[in-house]
Amino acid sequence: MALLELKNIYKTYKQGEFDVHALQNISLSLDTGEFAALVGPSGSGKTTLLNIIGCLDSASSGSFHLNGNDLTQAKESDLSNYRLFQIGFVFQAYNLVPVLSALENVELIMVLQGRHHKERRERAEHYLKLVGLQDMMHRRPKALSGGQQQRVAVARALATNPRIVLADEPTANLDSENATALLDVMHELSHEEKTTFLFSTHDLRVMQRAERIITLSDGQIQKDETNPAAVA
Ligand SMILES: Nc1ncnc2c1ncn2[C@@H]1O[C@H](COP(=O)(O)OP(=O)(O)O)[C@@H](O)[C@H]1O
Ligand SMILES: [Mg+2]
Secondary structure: OOEEEEEEEEEEEEEEEEEEEEEEEEEEEOOOOEEEEEOOOOOOOOHHHHHHHHOOHHHHHHHHEEOOOOOOOOOHHHHHHHHHEEEEEOOOOOOOOOOHHHHHHHHHHHHHOOOHHHHHHHHHHHHHHHHOOOOOOOOOHHHHHHHHHHOOOOOOOOHHHOOEEEOOOOOOOOHHHHHHHHHHHHHHHHHHHHEEEEEEEOOHHHHHOOOOOEEEEEEEEEEEEEEOOOOO
């Protein structure tokens, strides 16, 4: 069974007296370990789709299964549990807590998960090493570059042991060298940890590093293809 299965997903926003059809008839499945990009112009529905998959928003209709569980009609309390234990988030603006060190930032969600102090510390150190920040663990975000802050965010997402990492335009605030370097780190971790990644981008160099490219246009999937150049 696929890790993620969306069937006939529609999302309609009401804007005054108008309906905005943000997603129309999206069917999509993703297997464990896939490294996939969601691409499309601004307004094509990328964020809306990632928010539904991330249990941050719900679809207007259609069905959604994650890891074999039907989340279509799930209660908010169940959804927040899914967000905490099954999904890792990487945001465009990094979203690190400014007064905490890199290490403490990575530990924070594991506190909410109820992990023991020692395990938290070990996991945080492990993932910060994997993203190449072993010498900067005690720095606060403002003492790190944008690329380094986003690496902290990737470590934070992976340290929670999620089924899937969702990243909405994770490289939008990075120059192209840092953007491709971040993608290379994510790609390597996806293989090593067998973690599924789904990230949105409209940066050509970034999308070319994805093993699968799903193209959205006006809320519909226009193309869904493997990218032989990126498959190791
Ligand atoms: N909260 C909202 N209320 C009304 N319309 C929205 C809302 N969020 C997104 N939209 C509309 O839905 C469509 C898809 O938006 P979005 O998912 O943000 O696209 P993308 O991330 O690809 O730029 C756009 O037309 C956008 O204006
Ligand atoms: Mg968006």
